[in-house]
Amino acid sequence: MIHLGELASAYLDGETTQQEAAKLVAHLGSCQACQREMEDLHAARSLLRSLPVLEMPESIRVDLGLVPNVVPLARRPLTWVGAATAAVMIFIVAATATAPDPVGLSLREVSIQYEQQTLIDGGVLPVVGVVQAGGGQ
Amino acid sequence: MTDGVPLSWEDVAKTHGRKIYNFAYRLTGNPDDAKDLAQDVLLRVERGLANYTPGSFEGWLWRITRNVFLDDVRRKKRRPTTALPDDLDRTNLISTPAPDEVLASIRLGDDVQKALLGLPYDFREAVVLCDVVGLSYDEIARAVAAPVGTVRSRIHRGRKLMREALT
Numbered sequence: 001m002i003h004l005g006e007l008a009s010a011y012l013d014g015e016t017t018q019q020e021a022a023k024l025v026a027h028l029g030s031c032q033a034c035q036r037e038m039e040d041l042h043a044a045r046s047l048l049r050s051l052p053v054l055e056m057p058e059s060i061r062v063d064l065g066l067v068p069n070v071v072p073l074a075r076r077p078l079t080w081v082g083a084a085t086a087a088v089m090i091f092i093v094a095a096t097a098t099a100p101d102p103v104g105l106s107l108r109e110v111s112i113q114y115e116q117q118t119l120i121d122g123g124v125l126p127v128v129g130v131v132q133a134g135g136g137q
Numbered sequence: 138m139t140d141g142v143p144l145s146w147e148d149v150a151k152t153h154g155r156k157i158y159n160f161a162y163r164l165t166g167n168p169d170d171a172k173d174l175a176q177d178v179l180l181r182v183e184r185g186l187a188n189y190t191p192g193s194f195e196g197w198l199w200r201i202t203r204n205v206f207l208d209d210v211r212r213k214k215r216r217p218t219t220a221l222p223d224d225l226d227r228t229n230l231i232s233t234p235a236p237d238e239v240l241a242s243i244r245l246g247d248d249v250q251k252a253l254l255g256l257p258y259d260f261r262e263a264v265v266l267c268d269v270v271g272l273s274y275d276e277i278a279r280a281v282a283a284p285v286g287t288v289r290s291r292i293h294r295g296r297k298l299m300r301e302a303l304t
Contacts, residue, residue, distance in 0.1 A: 006293035013267065015274045015289065041293070044300040047249050048268035056158040057168075060176050066150055 003027075004034045008041050146183040149198070154179065156270050157202055163265045164206060166254045177205045195272060196279030203262065203280055252302035260295030267292050 004024055010016045011024050028034055061067045157178050162171035181201050189197060253261055259281075266277045274292075278285045 006290050009293035009296055010274070010289050013274070013292070040300045041296050044296040044303070045268060047245070047303065048253075048264055048296070048299065050245070051163065051249055051269060052246050053155070054159055054162055056154040056175060057172055060154070060158070060172060060179070061150065063176060064150070064179060066147060 003031065004037065008034065008038050009045075012038075012042060012045055146179070146186055149182050149186070150179050153198060157198075160199075160202060160265055160270050161206065163250070163253060163269050164261060166250055170209075174206055174209060177209070178202045181205060193276065193279055195276045199266065199270070199272065199276070199280035200282070248303060249299075252299050255302055256295055256298055260291050260298060263288055263291035264295040264299065 004011075004027060007016060007020055007024055011021060016024065028038065058067070154175065158171055158175040161174035161178075162168065165171055165174070178201060182198065185197075185201060253265070256264070262281065263277060266272045266280060267274075272280065274285050274288050277288045277292075281288065283291075
Protein backbone atom coordinates (compact mmCIF):
# COMPACT_ATOMS: atom_id res chain seq x y z
CA MET A 1 0.00 0.00 0.00
CA ILE A 2 1.32 3.45 -0.89
CA HIS A 3 0.92 5.91 1.96
CA LEU A 4 0.37 9.62 1.78
CA GLY A 5 3.87 10.86 2.54
CA GLU A 6 4.47 14.51 1.75
CA LEU A 7 1.01 14.85 0.26
CA ALA A 8 -0.26 15.00 3.84
CA SER A 9 1.61 18.22 4.69
CA ALA A 10 0.66 19.79 1.40
CA TYR A 11 -2.99 18.97 2.08
CA LEU A 12 -2.84 20.70 5.46
CA ASP A 13 -1.47 23.79 3.71
CA GLY A 14 -4.07 23.73 0.95
CA GLU A 15 -1.29 23.07 -1.54
CA THR A 16 -2.71 20.00 -3.26
CA THR A 17 -4.65 19.73 -6.47
CA GLN A 18 -8.27 18.60 -6.32
CA GLN A 19 -7.23 15.19 -7.59
CA GLU A 20 -4.58 14.82 -4.93
CA ALA A 21 -6.99 15.92 -2.22
CA ALA A 22 -9.59 13.39 -3.32
CA LYS A 23 -6.98 10.64 -3.35
CA LEU A 24 -5.82 11.64 0.12
CA VAL A 25 -9.29 11.68 1.63
CA ALA A 26 -10.10 8.28 0.16
CA HIS A 27 -6.87 6.83 1.50
CA LEU A 28 -7.28 8.33 4.98
CA GLY A 29 -10.62 6.58 5.37
CA SER A 30 -8.95 3.21 5.23
CA CYS A 31 -5.46 3.74 6.66
CA GLN A 32 -4.95 4.22 10.39
CA ALA A 33 -1.21 4.74 10.00
CA CYS A 34 -1.82 7.71 7.73
CA GLN A 35 -4.50 9.06 10.07
CA ARG A 36 -1.94 9.06 12.89
CA GLU A 37 0.66 10.67 10.70
CA MET A 38 -1.82 13.31 9.67
CA GLU A 39 -2.51 14.07 13.32
CA ASP A 40 1.22 14.31 14.08
CA LEU A 41 1.84 16.64 11.17
CA HIS A 42 -1.10 18.78 12.14
CA ALA A 43 0.26 19.04 15.70
CA ALA A 44 3.75 20.04 14.51
CA ARG A 45 2.29 22.60 12.12
CA SER A 46 0.12 24.06 14.88
CA LEU A 47 3.06 24.35 17.26
CA LEU A 48 5.15 26.16 14.68
CA ARG A 49 2.31 28.51 13.88
CA SER A 50 1.72 29.23 17.55
CA LEU A 51 5.25 30.54 18.12
CA PRO A 52 4.97 34.05 19.52
CA VAL A 53 5.41 36.82 16.99
CA LEU A 54 8.21 39.18 17.98
CA GLU A 55 8.14 42.89 17.28
CA MET A 56 11.13 44.18 15.35
CA PRO A 57 13.37 45.97 17.87
CA GLU A 58 12.99 49.73 17.74
CA SER A 59 16.78 50.03 17.73
CA ILE A 60 16.82 48.72 14.14
CA ARG A 61 14.63 51.63 13.00
CA VAL A 62 16.78 54.04 14.98
CA ASP A 63 20.03 52.64 13.59
CA LEU A 64 18.69 52.87 10.05
CA GLY A 65 17.41 56.40 10.61
CA LEU A 66 13.80 55.37 10.05
CA VAL A 67 12.51 57.00 13.21
CA PRO A 68 11.73 60.68 12.67
CA ASN A 69 12.97 63.31 15.11
CA VAL A 70 15.62 61.07 16.50
CA VAL A 71 18.98 62.76 16.19
CA PRO A 72 22.09 60.90 17.26
CA LEU A 73 23.39 62.21 20.59
CA ALA A 74 26.54 63.63 19.04
CA ARG A 75 24.52 65.79 16.62
CA ARG A 76 22.04 67.18 19.15
CA PRO A 77 22.24 70.94 19.75
CA LEU A 78 23.21 72.04 23.23
CA THR A 79 20.19 72.02 25.48
CA TRP A 80 19.85 74.49 28.35
CA VAL A 81 21.20 71.82 30.66
CA GLY A 82 24.25 71.40 28.48
CA ALA A 83 24.71 75.14 28.19
CA ALA A 84 24.40 75.62 31.95
CA THR A 85 26.90 72.85 32.58
CA ALA A 86 29.34 74.46 30.16
CA ALA A 87 28.89 77.86 31.87
CA VAL A 88 29.54 76.32 35.26
CA MET A 89 32.69 74.62 34.04
CA ILE A 90 33.98 77.86 32.54
CA PHE A 91 33.23 79.70 35.78
CA ILE A 92 35.06 77.13 37.90
CA VAL A 93 38.13 77.31 35.69
CA ALA A 94 38.08 81.12 35.76
CA ALA A 95 37.54 81.31 39.50
CA THR A 96 40.32 78.86 40.15
CA ALA A 97 42.69 80.81 37.93
CA THR A 98 41.99 84.20 39.60
CA ALA A 99 41.69 83.06 43.20
CA PRO A 100 44.72 83.21 45.46
CA ASP A 101 46.54 80.01 46.08
CA PRO A 102 44.37 78.26 48.65
CA VAL A 103 47.31 76.40 50.08
CA GLY A 104 47.34 76.97 53.79
CA LEU A 105 43.72 78.21 53.91
CA SER A 106 41.07 76.36 55.81
CA LEU A 107 38.14 74.85 53.92
CA ARG A 108 35.91 77.54 55.37
CA GLU A 109 38.19 80.29 54.09
CA VAL A 110 38.27 78.73 50.65
CA SER A 111 34.49 78.56 50.67
CA ILE A 112 34.14 82.21 51.66
CA GLN A 113 36.56 83.27 48.91
CA TYR A 114 34.51 81.39 46.29
CA GLU A 115 31.28 82.95 47.56
CA GLN A 116 32.79 86.41 47.28
CA GLN A 117 34.13 85.65 43.81
CA THR A 118 30.68 84.48 42.76
CA LEU A 119 29.07 87.74 43.95
CA ILE A 120 31.71 89.82 42.19
CA ASP A 121 31.38 87.94 38.87
CA GLY A 122 27.60 87.65 39.10
CA GLY A 123 28.02 83.99 38.28
CA VAL A 124 25.21 81.50 38.16
CA LEU A 125 27.01 78.80 40.04
CA PRO A 126 24.96 77.79 43.05
CA VAL A 127 27.41 78.10 45.87
CA VAL A 128 27.43 75.34 48.37
CA GLY A 129 29.07 76.38 51.57
CA VAL A 130 31.86 74.17 52.73
CA VAL A 131 32.05 74.02 56.47
CA GLN A 132 34.76 72.22 58.31
CA ALA A 133 33.50 69.56 60.62
CA GLY A 134 33.30 71.06 64.07
CA GLY A 135 34.65 74.33 62.72
CA GLY A 136 33.08 77.76 62.46
CA GLN A 137 34.98 79.49 65.19
CA MET B 138 2.01 49.98 -2.38
CA THR B 139 1.54 49.37 -6.10
CA ASP B 140 0.73 45.85 -7.30
CA GLY B 141 2.06 44.49 -4.06
CA VAL B 142 5.34 46.34 -4.48
CA PRO B 143 6.21 48.79 -1.74
CA LEU B 144 7.05 52.22 -3.07
CA SER B 145 10.00 52.84 -0.86
CA TRP B 146 12.50 51.26 1.40
CA GLU B 147 10.70 52.74 4.40
CA ASP B 148 7.52 50.98 3.25
CA VAL B 149 9.40 47.68 3.11
CA ALA B 150 10.68 48.22 6.64
CA LYS B 151 7.20 49.08 7.84
CA THR B 152 5.32 46.27 6.11
CA HIS B 153 7.90 43.49 6.17
CA GLY B 154 10.34 44.41 8.95
CA ARG B 155 8.62 42.33 11.58
CA LYS B 156 8.45 39.25 9.34
CA ILE B 157 12.09 39.60 8.37
CA TYR B 158 13.08 39.88 12.02
CA ASN B 159 10.99 36.84 13.00
CA PHE B 160 12.46 34.81 10.13
CA ALA B 161 15.97 35.72 11.27
CA TYR B 162 15.16 35.04 14.90
CA ARG B 163 13.65 31.63 14.23
CA LEU B 164 16.59 30.61 12.05
CA THR B 165 19.26 31.75 14.50
CA GLY B 166 17.50 31.52 17.87
CA ASN B 167 19.47 34.58 18.92
CA PRO B 168 18.10 38.13 19.24
CA ASP B 169 21.43 39.84 18.54
CA ASP B 170 22.07 37.84 15.38
CA ALA B 171 18.46 38.35 14.32
CA LYS B 172 18.79 42.10 14.75
CA ASP B 173 22.00 42.26 12.74
CA LEU B 174 20.53 40.13 9.99
CA ALA B 175 17.29 42.10 9.78
CA GLN B 176 19.28 45.31 9.58
CA ASP B 177 21.50 43.91 6.82
CA VAL B 178 18.45 42.75 4.87
CA LEU B 179 16.84 46.19 5.04
CA LEU B 180 20.06 47.86 3.93
CA ARG B 181 20.35 45.47 1.02
CA VAL B 182 16.73 46.11 0.11
CA GLU B 183 17.45 49.82 0.11
CA ARG B 184 20.30 49.32 -2.35
CA GLY B 185 18.39 46.85 -4.51
CA LEU B 186 14.98 48.48 -4.66
CA ALA B 187 16.02 50.90 -7.41
CA ASN B 188 16.83 47.97 -9.70
CA TYR B 189 13.81 45.90 -8.75
CA THR B 190 11.78 44.84 -11.77
CA PRO B 191 8.10 44.13 -11.18
CA GLY B 192 7.44 40.47 -10.58
CA SER B 193 7.15 38.54 -7.40
CA PHE B 194 8.08 41.03 -4.73
CA GLU B 195 7.79 38.41 -1.97
CA GLY B 196 10.09 36.06 -3.87
CA TRP B 197 12.61 38.89 -4.42
CA LEU B 198 12.52 40.03 -0.82
CA TRP B 199 12.89 36.57 0.68
CA ARG B 200 15.64 35.66 -1.74
CA ILE B 201 17.55 38.68 -0.45
CA THR B 202 16.76 37.73 3.13
CA ARG B 203 17.95 34.20 2.60
CA ASN B 204 21.13 35.33 0.86
CA VAL B 205 21.97 37.71 3.70
CA PHE B 206 21.57 34.86 6.16
CA LEU B 207 23.70 32.46 4.13
CA ASP B 208 26.37 35.12 3.57
CA ASP B 209 26.50 35.64 7.30
CA VAL B 210 26.84 31.93 7.90
CA ARG B 211 29.72 31.75 5.41
CA ARG B 212 31.38 34.82 6.88
CA LYS B 213 31.24 33.43 10.36
CA LYS B 214 32.11 29.98 9.04
CA ARG B 215 29.60 28.39 11.29
CA ARG B 216 26.91 25.87 10.81
CA PRO B 217 23.58 27.62 10.30
CA THR B 218 22.56 26.49 13.74
CA THR B 219 23.24 28.23 17.00
CA ALA B 220 22.36 27.20 20.49
CA LEU B 221 19.32 28.72 22.07
CA PRO B 222 20.39 31.39 24.54
CA ASP B 223 19.23 31.05 28.12
CA ASP B 224 17.76 34.51 28.14
CA LEU B 225 15.50 34.70 25.15
CA ASP B 226 14.54 38.17 24.12
CA ARG B 227 11.04 38.25 25.51
CA THR B 228 10.72 41.97 25.69
CA ASN B 229 9.58 42.16 22.11
CA LEU B 230 6.62 39.86 22.41
CA ILE B 231 3.70 41.54 20.76
CA SER B 232 0.76 40.18 22.69
CA THR B 233 0.71 39.85 26.43
CA PRO B 234 -2.13 37.64 27.60
CA ALA B 235 -2.55 36.45 31.19
CA PRO B 236 0.73 35.72 33.06
CA ASP B 237 0.10 31.97 33.27
CA GLU B 238 -0.61 31.82 29.59
CA VAL B 239 2.51 33.82 28.85
CA LEU B 240 4.69 31.48 30.89
CA ALA B 241 3.19 28.38 29.34
CA SER B 242 3.50 29.87 25.89
CA ILE B 243 7.12 30.85 26.48
CA ARG B 244 8.07 27.40 27.75
CA LEU B 245 6.35 25.79 24.82
CA GLY B 246 7.88 28.36 22.50
CA ASP B 247 11.35 27.56 23.87
CA ASP B 248 10.86 23.85 23.23
CA VAL B 249 9.63 24.48 19.72
CA GLN B 250 12.53 26.85 19.05
CA LYS B 251 15.03 24.29 20.29
CA ALA B 252 13.50 21.62 18.09
CA LEU B 253 13.61 24.05 15.18
CA LEU B 254 17.30 24.73 15.68
CA GLY B 255 17.94 21.00 15.61
CA LEU B 256 16.60 20.68 12.06
CA PRO B 257 18.90 20.56 9.05
CA TYR B 258 19.08 24.06 7.56
CA ASP B 259 17.02 23.36 4.40
CA PHE B 260 14.15 21.91 6.41
CA ARG B 261 14.28 24.65 9.02
CA GLU B 262 14.23 27.35 6.38
CA ALA B 263 11.29 25.73 4.59
CA VAL B 264 9.09 25.35 7.68
CA VAL B 265 9.94 28.83 8.94
CA LEU B 266 9.06 30.40 5.59
CA CYS B 267 5.83 28.39 5.51
CA ASP B 268 4.63 28.38 9.13
CA VAL B 269 6.23 31.51 10.59
CA VAL B 270 6.40 33.87 7.61
CA GLY B 271 3.30 32.46 5.93
CA LEU B 272 4.54 32.14 2.34
CA SER B 273 2.91 29.85 -0.20
CA TYR B 274 4.85 26.92 -1.63
CA ASP B 275 5.32 28.84 -4.89
CA GLU B 276 6.76 31.85 -3.06
CA ILE B 277 9.07 29.65 -1.03
CA ALA B 278 10.24 27.92 -4.19
CA ARG B 279 11.15 31.28 -5.73
CA ALA B 280 12.86 32.44 -2.54
CA VAL B 281 15.03 29.37 -2.15
CA ALA B 282 15.47 28.76 -5.89
CA ALA B 283 14.19 25.19 -5.72
CA PRO B 284 11.32 23.33 -7.42
CA VAL B 285 7.94 23.34 -5.66
CA GLY B 286 8.20 19.57 -5.24
CA THR B 287 11.42 20.02 -3.27
CA VAL B 288 9.79 22.64 -1.07
CA ARG B 289 6.87 20.33 -0.40
CA SER B 290 9.22 17.54 0.59
CA ARG B 291 11.32 19.80 2.86
CA ILE B 292 8.28 21.12 4.70
CA HIS B 293 6.92 17.61 5.20
CA ARG B 294 10.20 16.21 6.46
CA GLY B 295 10.83 19.26 8.62
CA ARG B 296 7.47 18.89 10.35
CA LYS B 297 7.99 15.17 10.86
CA LEU B 298 11.36 15.84 12.51
CA MET B 299 9.80 18.57 14.63
CA ARG B 300 7.13 16.19 15.82
CA GLU B 301 9.71 13.52 16.66
CA ALA B 302 11.85 16.03 18.55
CA LEU B 303 8.91 17.23 20.60
CA THR B 304 7.57 13.84 21.68
